[in-house]
Amino acid sequence: MLSMIIGLVFVGIIIYMLFLHPKNEARAVAQPPAGNSNALQLQAYERLTLLADRIALPNLISRTPSEGLSARDMQLLLTKLIREEFDYNVTQQIYVSPEAWNAVRNLKEKNLLTINQIGQLLPPEAAGMDLQKQLLQYLVNEPKANLHELVSEALGFEARKLL
Numbered sequence: 001m002l003s004m005i006i007g008l009v010f011v012g013i014i015i016y017m018l019f020l021h022p023k024n025e026a027r028a029v030a031q032p033p034a035g036n037s038n039a040l041q042l043q044a045y046e047r048l049t050l051l052a053d054r055i056a057l058p059n060l061i062s063r064t065p066s067e068g069l070s071a072r073d074m075q076l077l078l079t080k081l082i083r084e085e086f087d088y089n090v091t092q093q094i095y096v097s098p099e100a101w102n103a104v105r106n107l108k109e110k111n112l113l114t115i116n117q118i119g120q121l122l123p124p125e126a127a128g129m130d131l132q133k134q135l136l137q138y139l140v141n142e143p144k145a146n147l148h149e150l151v152s153e154a155l156g157f158e159a160r161k162l163l
Contacts, residue, residue: 014086039163044095045159048104049152051089055082056148057111057135066128075119075129078113100158110147114138 041100053059060081066074086108093101139145 041095041162042159044047044092045100045155045162047089047092048096048100049159051085051092052104052107052148052155054085056146057114059148060111060145061132061135064132066132069128070132071119071122071126071128072124074131075115075163077128078115078131082111082115083106085112096155097158100155103154107147107151110145114145151158160162 059079063075064077064081067069069077086104089104115135118138119131122130122134
């Protein structure tokens with residue numbers, strides 16, 4: 001009988017350590033102290049606004065040198081830069097509204113799609129500069145393609161609601 005009680009206590013401790021204790025720690029990490037909540041949310045909106053600016057195609061193109069790159073290499077580089085910027089800021093989604101996060105994610109996906117679609121239209125021997133020119137031309141001809149401005153405005157609007 002005593003060995004059965006000891007066994008049950010041991011099993012209870014193991015269950016607590018494996019299933020209950022880690023969840024409590026995760027909740028403590030996921031929920032910031034009440035006084036810091038607005039500050040963390042404002043910082044997240046700020047970082048996501050910066051992300052939207054950094055992955056905006058005109059800004060991305062102006063920061064990315066094309067010398068010596070083929071259009072295909074430029075396409076890969078631009079998509080890699082967007083994914084890296086996005087991945088670096090992915091944790092900010094826990095501090096912003098789902099709508100704000102979806103807007104940022106949609107901007108990333110739209111830019112990746114645009115780069116890949118225009119890249120596919122170029123001949124295999126095209127240079128990186130050719131891809132950059134075609135992307136900029138597309139943005140000039142399609143004003144609605146500058147989605148980053150709309151996303152930045154939406155992020156700013158939500159951030160101002162916190163003030």
